[in-house]
Amino acid sequence: MAFPSLPRRSAWRGAAAGLAALALVVGGATAATAEAPAGRPAEVGDPPTGTSLPTLIMSPLEPVLGDSADDVSVGVVVRNPGDEPIPAGELRVELNPQRVETIAGLDEEFPVSGELLAESAIGSTAAESEQSVTVTIAREDLPLTALIAPGVYQLRATLTPESGTAPVIPEVTGDPGSDPEAAEAGDSATAETDALRSAAVPFVWRESGGSDVEVSVIVPLVLPTDIRTLPTRDQLSDLVPRLDRLLTAATAQRATLAIDPRIIAGIRAYGDEAPLLAQRFLSRLESSSLPGFLLQFADADPAAQAALGFTTLLEPTNLDFVSRFGVEPAQEPADELPDEPADDPAEDDTVPTVLPTLSELLAWSEEAPTAWPAEGAVDEGTLQLLEANGISDVVLTSDNVTQEGGPRVTLGRSDALVTDARLGAAARRALAAPNDTERAAAVSEIAARLALAAETDVPGVILGLDRGAIADAENPEQLLEDIGDLDWVAATPHTEQATGTASLKSADTLEERRELLRTAVNREGAVDEVGAILIHPEYLSGYQRTRLLDLFATRYAASDADFPAVATTFRMRDAELMEGVRAVSTEHTQLVGASTRVPVQLRNSLPFEALVSVRVDPASAALTVPERSFADVRVRPEGTEQLLVPVQSRVSSGESGLVVSIADVSGDWTIFTGTLSITIRSGVETIAIWTLGGLAALLLGFGIWRSVRRRRHRRRAPELTAA
Template identity: 50%
Template sequence: MLMAFPSRIRALPAAVLAVGLVAGSLAATSAPVTAARAADSSEESASDPASLVVSPRDPVIRADTAELRFDVLLRNPGTEELPAGRLQLRFGSAQLADAEQLDTILPVTSPLIAEASIGAVAAGEDRTATLTVPRDDIPLGTNAAFGVHSVQASYTPGPDPDTTQDEEQDPAEGAAGAANTAKTSTADAASGAAQKADTASAVDPSDADSSEVDPSDADPSDAADTSDPGSGVLTGLTQLVTELGTPGAPPSSGVNAPTPTVSLGLIVPLVLPSDIRTLPTRRQLEELAPKWDALLTEARIRQATLAIDPRIVAGIRAYGEEAPENARALLERMSALSLPTFMLQFADADPAAQAALGYSKLLAPSSLDFVSRFGVFPAADSDSVSGTEPREQTPQDAANEDQPDLDSAATEAVPTDPAPTEDGNDPGPEPTALPTLAELLAWPTTIAAAWPAEGAVDQATLSLLESSGIRTVVLDSSNVSGNDTPRASVGATSALITDAALGDAARTAIGGATSADRNAGTARLGAMLALAAQSNSSGVLIGLDRGALGDAEDPSALLTRIGTFNWVSSSTVAALPEGKASLRAGDTLEERRELLRTAAGRETSVNELGAVLVHAEYLSGYQRTRLLELFATRFAEPEDEFAAVAAHYRERDAELLEGVRALSTEHTQLVGTSTRVPVQLHNSLPFDALVSVRVDPSSAALSLPERDFPDITVPAEANQRILVPVHSRVSSGESGLVVSVSAATGEPTVFTGTLSISIRSVVETIGLWTLGSLAALLLGFGIWRSLRRKRSSEAGQTAAHQE
């Protein structure tokens, strides 16, 4: 008899550390802000300051514009409530001369165009107000010249004597994230301007074209009322582009001067969202294909250059005929487009980081069979493609297939083997082999280019790329010097140079946390392009942010908005001007570099466990794909907190390194001389394992008639039990079973551990004697009682007969 007391369950913590992605691009979309209180010098009381973001719904004032709507976002990341206050909008009548003036605080003489109250903002919450400004309240004439103007929002805490109870907005709405709309009428704005007339000489709208104040000439003290730390005033800036006349009309027409234009080249990345850590599932492909299709349409209109993550191409091809129909159609359209394209490194891995680690060649995937085994290919049936015997599909198969995060402990396995046909017969002709890695990745690129992380390229990066046959590189403008053209020769390398400032604005426009943030980024981008057009720029190049575009709900939205800017002329990259430049060496962050080095060092240890799998190449291909994704450029920015990402990766590695092992129990008690002890095996790997198990006694107190258990199949991330015959040689004592788990061939051994067993044979002997005695007594008592009843019955019958 065996009495087993299972061990206390030890939960494997999947500690997903929340990555707080602070909107670092806020500085690029609003002026510097001041907190309501002076910051405490102690770290305990320090908190992020409150900030104000203002953005127009449409950043262009056109001839037919009737009104403008501005969203003002008051953000309170601190630990204390922000009080209710007053919002004011001021218009910068003077045109901006260059991009350096985009963040210049407006003087107090700037016309007030709208104001409204805003409710209190709870700690950690945001509140949004929408202010509507009639076109007539903007102090610009109908024939104002094309140009860029600033709009400044300010928040002043405290009660407003002119605010009635009805105007106050419910703070709970801000806590719930709902927008609080405060519309100001023409009369409100006019009266507000009149109230300021005695202290601020607002520009008369009728004289706006001739009486302009240059913000650069303003006394810095003039801005004290709108950005005073002591008063708790917060400010934010946005921009409007005026396009009031008839675009393209000649100056002699008297209508308006022609709208200047700037040639804009775009590099549009086609990448996977950040929550896909290996390759996409079929459901993910089906959901993403329409977004990618819309992005391709806009990219074609804008004559953009495509930068494609090979995981998209390989991910669709890996499922063959099982890939979603819209994904296969997308792949055909991509190959038919006449746009220039180049392939990013697999998973958009960063060449600069690899060069920083001293790699002599670029990392590449080793195998994608761990996904393509589920594909159906011409002249191949699903069972043979998987390389396994037909089996029924389980509910867990479907769960794995639709799981959006392939890097979690419980669901990282890709979709399991397809089910056989209903009748179980061979469904088709002789199967073909799985597609090779080269077949999955093949693509007719027109440019052999690489796109390292922005600002991180040094000469080692260029040398690594050159040794890999890549002589065109996309560089951030901060990574070069002595250049003002979008294309340049940097030594022997041809460089496509993206504008860093434009890229920052575009990143916010795509990936801002709220619609107000995104609109602010769009407004800033439009203003910068307008300033470039006014300065007769020969052309600019923008590389859209890969991380932001991959995670965007509508990745094509920004390209659509750019198409409405009449001062932007789309251009192919090849048509942009070319010059010469010098490399300004960048670097990979030291923390990121060391974390990547450590993660790469664990790859060999994980791959060694593939020996216990039915298909060892599944694990090596899977692990390399994970590692390449960890190298992704989206993690290169300092504010991305790469340590948290690497910690999650390390936790998953720790789970994989557990391999196949025997689960121990706290106490197993053997109460007989002979029994079968269950040994529970657990497979932590995401693929089926085939192992051999050897069980030996840890002392002479136990003997095992059978010690070897070959060819034990342990399903992926599941348990399997084997029964080990055990004989005890002593009546009581402590002993154990030494369990070794190895590959089916015998090497390597991946686990050795001892399962403790307490022997209590004497308990069985006493128990048997006790039970036997009780049984004998009960039997004797029953016999005696039966005889007594029989005798009583016979005596009764005799007496009755005698009577």
């Protein structure tokens, strides 16, 4: 049985803090990827910033091998992010002839020497580059025959540098994320051997023996990470076909849907102006027979909110900043939302007073409210917060609990679905894989783990697909199809899974993330206050709360997610919003003459149209400003407006300025006060003008005199000739 191998985007389980020194990553069941400590699996994503250790990835391109006469292809990727080249060497592919009997057996060390299947020379890998090769194993060289028991076996790739070159990757075996002691040993490993070794990569020989394993999949329907509020209509047009394919695959797998409410609200907000494909998709989603539940808005993390001491879950305040686009079908408002700020000032004049309510935009029928906090971060405080908000069903990962029996358990007064953390990590790598080899390695591990679950009569398995990885995957439905193609997998709704018992393990959110979130929450009021200068103040409060909920998203919960960088970008945007409308100062303004009109530029940093009152006062007695107040000045979103302020000078020269104050239309709240410097040169300019005028008069008089004289000379010329 073969799995189609399609290109995929980035595939790493990023190394967690303290394990970054682990050098070798292989996308197999016992791949040498460092997982986060304390039971928190690392998120998919690029390697942590600053990682410069080489990476070796190997996998059979068909994770399930059969009795066919075809040769076996093994893909190998050597990735070198460092500053020095990896020397050329010899690549060996070996087989462990011992069959893996249990899931725990995947973590056992590969024998010192396996059966050699193939050898191949591989050239050096330049700094900051990678190379991919394919090693072909002749079918007759593969010591697996019909007489060999079907099941899970392991391959290993070994890259040995040329003689005389120093090894560049320490040997790593097993999965350090599953055993702290093994992780510590792997982290301190030294390159005392001449070989650069990968960990074992599992595959399934023929088909699994034993009965089928019941597998339930939780499929998130979420927005891509680059959408921070709600999607524009253009983004919906691009996004919906992928979501529709994913819904089709989920239906075939009898999966459970976990839906970001932004998808539902984002389509409804545009009303008849929403793309037709989006409207049809929403209708299909509403009529789907699949079990499902709504995630918290923007997939915000309840565990982080509990850690901050919240007594109620964060919710959006309004979505009027988007729904205003959908209430006037005859208009053609700009598609851009404040994520990429744009607005049409004229729209604010025509927006009806009645917009869809928040409850109308978010209305959804679900069997029971369910929460899905960040992986491995749930504690008693999280469950208490959820219970206080009427949520008694929760999705947990197996590394967050001690579990026995089936994956449906009870924790106090809460019912929980327990997803398999290691299976989920493999699925994460498959969704984000950047090439065929890494994707095949991840799918191979999934196939092996499910085959061993079937052989050992595991009561049932729940696979929760990673929300961050599936959000940006190009073809996430392919993974569901791959799982459905496994003969030993029985697609099962989660409601039919066996029950078991479980107790919570100690867990917590990352301290740095908590403090950055706390700071962002504390800034929300300051940002909302700026809405006083808007024509529609509620737009800014709804926009800011939506941004804040996205900052709480579970995809930022892992230790390798570089949340500080995300929080920095969020803080910088907050600073822009809090600037509101300001007077933009030019480098130097000169006052020419005793009276003129001085241009004052008003800059609106907000993504919505502002309506302000402006007062301009002289900074000193050297100037007078006949007209000082300018009421109801409109400034377009992310744009500028120019005021011409009449100014008169009382002195011939000097330095002064204009004090510009910008407030809301009532004048009760001032957002900006600043001074625009002005240099007065009216006396000098007057003298220069009179001087130039006098010179012009003299030149004109001299020209007239010469002209008269020439004419007289011409009249007298004939008389002189006759004489």
